[in-house]
Amino acid sequence: MAEALELMDTHSKNPIVVCGGGLAGHMAAVYLANRLGDSRRIVFLPNAGSISSDVLYGTVTAPTAYDFLRTLGLDEPTLIQGTSTSFSFGTGYSGWPSTKSDWVQCHHLPLAAIKGVPIQHHLARQQTDLQSLLVSAVAAGAGRFAHPPQDPRIPLSRAEYGYQFDPADFVRVLGQIAGTLDIEINTSAITAVRTDSGTISQLELDSGDHIKGGLFLDCTGSDRRLLDVLGASFAVERSISVDVEVQDSPTLGPAMRTVSASDAGWMAVTHLQGRTRRLSVSDGSRGTEMDLGQVSTPWVGNCVGIGQSAYALEPLTPAPMILLQADLERVLELIPIGDDMEIERREYNRRFHDDVSHARIFQNALFKGIEAPNAPYWEEAMSCAHSDALDRKIAQFEHRGLLVKYDLEPFNEEDWLILHHGMGRCPRHFDRLAARASVDEVTQQFSGLQQAIQQIVSRMPPHHTYVANLKRYLEKQQNG
Amino acid sequence: MTAAALSNKYKGLGVEITLIESEQIGTVGVGEATLPHIRFFNETLGIGERDFMKETAATFKLGIEFCDWGRLGDSYIHPFGDYGLPLHGMEFHQLWLRLKQQGLVSRLDDYSYPIVAAEAGRFQIPSGDVNAIGSNFGYAYQFDSSLYAKFLRGYSERNGVRRIEGKVTQTSLDPETGNIESLTLERGEMIEAELFVDCSGFRGVLIEQALETGYDEWSDWLPCNRAVAVPCEARGKLLPYTRATARSAGWQWRIPLQHRTGNGYVYWNEFISDDEAAHQLMSTLEGPALAEPKQLYFKTGRRKKFWNKNVVSIGLSGGFLEPLESTSIHLIQEGITSLIELFPVEGVHPLDVEEYNDRMALNFERVRDFLLLHYVATQRDDSEMWRYFRDMTLPDSLQEKLDAWTRRGYVLRYEVGVFLPPSWVAVMLGQNLMPIAYDPRADRLPLDELDTELQGIKSATNDAVTRTPDQSVFLERYGAATSVAPLMAS
Numbered sequence: 001m002a003e004a005l006e007l008m009d010t011h012s013k014n015p016i017v018v019c020g021g022g023l024a025g026h027m028a029a030v031y032l033a034n035r036l037g038d039s040r041r042i043v044f045l046p047n048a049g050s051i052s053s054d055v056l057y058g059t060v061t062a063p064t065a066y067d068f069l070r071t072l073g074l075d076e077p078t079l080i081q082g083t084s085t086s087f088s089f090g091t092g093y094s095g096w097p098s099t100k101s102d103w104v105q106c107h108h109l110p111l112a113a114i115k116g117v118p119i120q121h122h123l124a125r126q127q128t129d130l131q132s133l134l135v136s137a138v139a140a141g142a143g144r145f146a147h148p149p150q151d152p153r154i155p156l157s158r159a160e161y162g163y164q165f166d167p168a169d170f171v172r173v174l175g176q177i178a179g180t181l182d183i184e185i186n187t188s189a190i191t192a193v194r195t196d197s198g199t200i201s202q203l204e205l206d207s208g209d210h211i212k213g214g215l216f217l218d219c220t221g222s223d224r225r226l227l228d229v230l231g232a233s234f235a236v237e238r239s240i241s242v243d244v245e246v247q248d249s250p251t252l253g254p255a256m257r258t259v260s261a262s263d264a265g266w267m268a269v270t271h272l273q274g275r276t277r278r279l280s281v282s283d284g285s286r287g288t289e290m291d292l293g294q295v296s297t298p299w300v301g302n303c304v305g306i307g308q309s310a311y312a313l314e315p316l317t318p319a320p321m322i323l324l325q326a327d328l329e330r331v332l333e334l335i336p337i338g339d340d341m342e343i344e345r346r347e348y349n350r351r352f353h354d355d356v357s358h359a360r361i362f363q364n365a366l367f368k369g370i371e372a373p374n375a376p377y378w379e380e381a382m383s384c385a386h387s388d389a390l391d392r393k394i395a396q397f398e399h400r401g402l403l404v405k406y407d408l409e410p411f412n413e414e415d416w417l418i419l420h421h422g423m424g425r426c427p428r429h430f431d432r433l434a435a436r437a438s439v440d441e442v443t444q445q446f447s448g449l450q451q452a453i454q455q456i457v458s459r460m461p462p463h464h465t466y467v468a469n470l471k472r473y474l475e476k477q478q479n480g
Numbered sequence: 481m482t483a484a485a486l487s488n489k490y491k492g493l494g495v496e497i498t499l500i501e502s503e504q505i506g507t508v509g510v511g512e513a514t515l516p517h518i519r520f521f522n523e524t525l526g527i528g529e530r531d532f533m534k535e536t537a538a539t540f541k542l543g544i545e546f547c548d549w550g551r552l553g554d555s556y557i558h559p560f561g562d563y564g565l566p567l568h569g570m571e572f573h574q575l576w577l578r579l580k581q582q583g584l585v586s587r588l589d590d591y592s593y594p595i596v597a598a599e600a601g602r603f604q605i606p607s608g609d610v611n612a613i614g615s616n617f618g619y620a621y622q623f624d625s626s627l628y629a630k631f632l633r634g635y636s637e638r639n640g641v642r643r644i645e646g647k648v649t650q651t652s653l654d655p656e657t658g659n660i661e662s663l664t665l666e667r668g669e670m671i672e673a674e675l676f677v678d679c680s681g682f683r684g685v686l687i688e689q690a691l692e693t694g695y696d697e698w699s700d701w702l703p704c705n706r707a708v709a710v711p712c713e714a715r716g717k718l719l720p721y722t723r724a725t726a727r728s729a730g731w732q733w734r735i736p737l738q739h740r741t742g743n744g745y746v747y748w749n750e751f752i753s754d755d756e757a758a759h760q761l762m763s764t765l766e767g768p769a770l771a772e773p774k775q776l777y778f779k780t781g782r783r784k785k786f787w788n789k790n791v792v793s794i795g796l797s798g799g800f801l802e803p804l805e806s807t808s809i810h811l812i813q814e815g816i817t818s819l820i821e822l823f824p825v826e827g828v829h830p831l832d833v834e835e836y837n838d839r840m841a842l843n844f845e846r847v848r849d850f851l852l853l854h855y856v857a858t859q860r861d862d863s864e865m866w867r868y869f870r871d872m873t874l875p876d877s878l879q880e881k882l883d884a885w886t887r888r889g890y891v892l893r894y895e896v897g898v899f900l901p902p903s904w905v906a907v908m909l910g911q912n913l914m915p916i917a918y919d920p921r922a923d924r925l926p927l928d929e930l931d932t933e934l935q936g937i938k939s940a941t942n943d944a945v946t947r948t949p950d951q952s953v954f955l956e957r958y959g960a961a962t963s964v965a966p967l968m969a970s
């Protein structure tokens with residue numbers, strides 16, 4: 001036991017070195033400093049790599065980011081008052097291949113079962129569309145927003161929300177927060193990464209300094225400054241071109257990012273305060289070419305790849321932000337306690353593979369089985385959308401409305417249900433227990449819910465009005 | 481259980497259910513202890529707790545006490561619930577480990593309400609105040625499984641199940657599909673059905689004898705292959721927990737019911753004879769035996785397909801894992817739940833079969849690892865059996881869990897499966913597997929502050945237990961005391 005204390009004590013003197021000044025680097029430095037307190041030294045090198053791949057984090061978060069962002073100091077008042085962040089009930093998909101209508105991939109709490117039978121069986125039996133039963137989808141489509149109340153009798157209480165954001169805003173505010181914390185910030189650039197027996201022995205900086213550390217976090221995005229040196233191979237699955245345009249926008253748009261498909265690929269429009277951000281993904285005719293894929297092992301030696309240095313997914317869903325959060329939570333839980341990191345490394349890499357593959361199957365479900373334009377982007381995306389885990393999910397849903405669940409998935413059953421419906425996937429059979437409720441009874445229940453949703457949505461203010469009022473309210477509160 | 485659950489679900493929906501059972505074939509009578517999930521099963525069926533407890537002579541169960549597992553003379557309780565209270569966003573055991581390494585805490589059990597209450601023989605229903613000590617635990621039951629079967633039989637019949645007394649003597653297969661078409665009973669009656677559920681126990685009358693499905697044997701990992709069981713008169717305080725005592729060639733259970741105590745010895749016949757096992761069991765009973773000891777033979781493992789053709793095997797016909805953690809009835813429940821979710825819509829569909837088999841296989845494998853943990857997280861090497869486990873190569877899934885735990889008290893998590901991290905913590909710490917270090921986040925808090933907080937929890941736990949009545953008093957007050965007479969001692 002004394003040996004253990006000595007081990008932990010010795011190791012804790014070696015700093016955690018965070019390399020890279022993009023979103024991943026800033027989040028990592030602030031998150032670890034906040035959560036580890038003075039039990040570990042944090043050295044932050046914000047100029048250790050480029051931040052060009054930050055664009056692949058996308059511009060939306062899932063509801064699960066709320067608490068995580070708060071632990072970083074990015075609470076809601078800070079975001080709404082201090083950045084261009086706005087609210088997001090989800091992402092609206094428009095003109096997606098093989099779908100008959102547009103849908104909002106909204107954030108929503110589980111819909112109540114009827115007579116103990118999950119809602120999807122009643123939907124299949126009644127041939128009813130799901131979207132009109134989802135308050136967050138209806139409100140987003142109508143351009144309205146309000147915070148979901150606690151009272152479960154109000155249909156809006158079932159809505160959940162994330163944020164529409166600009167990664168550069170987050171970086172700016174986190175940079176300010178980092179300055180107030182016990183973080184050793186070194187603005188020098190890395191000139192060389194020295195290794196010894198598969199681990200990083202030190203970083204050499206252009207200031208002439210040398211940095212030694214216990215653990216190094218590679219947050220240098222697609223540069224992979226440290227992982228490359230350690231020989232972690234990044235398997236490229238396919239390449240895309242990404243182009244971003246930002247336009248001033250005096251009136252805030254809806255609480256929903258929109259994704260529109262075209263022959264060349266797709267374009268996402270994010271509605272921020274004061275501006276609109278358009279991100280186009282295509283096969284390469286326009287924009288910056290970027291590789292999608294992942295490293296085989298994100299934790300090599302004493303170095304962990306965080307965020308885009310470890311994986312690169314299209315920013316088509318909140319998956320990239322969900323994965324970044326998962327990376328940081330995972331590394332925090334497994335902060336090494338000694339120089340021998342074999343156990344931590346093995347567990348981190350196992351969880352990483354589970355998380356990334358689960359996130360990928362959700363995104364791939366948008367491409368699976370579709371009849372897409374005869375164009376390179378779609379052909380490549382579809383050719384990469386194969387996995388047994390995804391096939392099982394789709395086959396079981398189409399067979400009998402069953403939502404197959406794997407361990408600790410980042411997207412929950414509601415996300416999958418909404419996605420399957422959005423993609424026009426209908427169960428061929430439904431649970432015979434659905435007959436416990438008569439068709440009339442269920443029709444009435446659905447129609448009652450639809451009316452209640454319409455009523456509440458009609459009373460909700462437009463997103464821009466809500467945000468303006470919220471800012472006035474917060475200002476008043478702060479001024480006493 | 482299957483007939484009752486199906487009859488509850490499909491009553492009035494045109495599903496005809498026939499239950500074939502024979503009074504001549506007794507139930508195995510192990511698996512009288514349960515996990516908290518059984519409460520959900522009963523609730524779904526609309527079975528009132530008091531009625532059920534009176535009818536089955538049930539007692540409350542707060543956990544399982546393991547004696548002599550880590551070392552001879554050791555004991556600990558695996559409780560149904562978390563330790564301590566959530567503090568500072570950390571797992572409680574990590575904070576405890578930090579203080580333990582400073583020599584500042586007593587055993588982890590002292591911070592668990594269900595353990596302290598169980599040791600004192602006390603029980604009450606969990607408090608509704610989620611922040612209070614005495615709220616964050618679950619409970620299960622210990623009951624007379626033959627009385628429970630009778631109780632559920634009555635329930636099933638009232639729900640329209642046709643019960644036929646008789647033994648299956650012949651099965652007829654469809655030559656094209658290989659499905660079972662019909663069963664013929666001893667008296668010549670023929671029963672046809674679209675779906676058959678095989679609850680015939682170890683014999684697997686339909687799944688194995690008729691369909692020859694095959695069996696994956698796990699004897700290399702869990703080699704105990706026999707048991708001898710006997711009830712005896714109850715003695716002493718009515719305890720709200722099951723006891724499992726490690727022996728030189730297996731382990732012995734003690735399950736206290738209201739009207740008697742169930743006992744059994746699970747053993748590996750390589751290292752002890754049947755006679756010697758029976759003798760050891762009989763010589764350690766707390767009261768006079770109430771029946772002749774019953775001998776059981778089994779092979780640990782599972783059917784290669786739980787669902788094959790149009791036969792679903794539930795219970796011992798699907799697989800057997802020794803009842804060390806009271807999982808027998810739970811695995812029945814898992815089988816029933818999955819069957820209801822995947823109940824054939826228009827005939828048996830391969831996708832339903834595949835899904836069912838995948839789910840049940842995962843459930844069995846995860847329980848297997850947890851059971852094996854008890855045998856390998858030990859310092860015992862005082863007999864051939866214990867030396868066998870000491871030298872065993874473990875499944876990777878279990879080895880990784882042990883490595884992460886011993887290094888830093890980290891528990892590998894999963895979502896699908898019955899045993900959550902607190903259960904793993906209970907067994908690993910209970911069997912003296914002390915991590916060499918702890919999560920560094922526990923170092924964030926000043927030591928004296930943490931010490932005060934944990935002392936507060938320990939003292940609040942003791943206070944809450946002091947206010948908790950004895951189980952026998954609670955049963956009476958609650959209206960769950962049984963009138964079932966004890967068996968007569970022979």
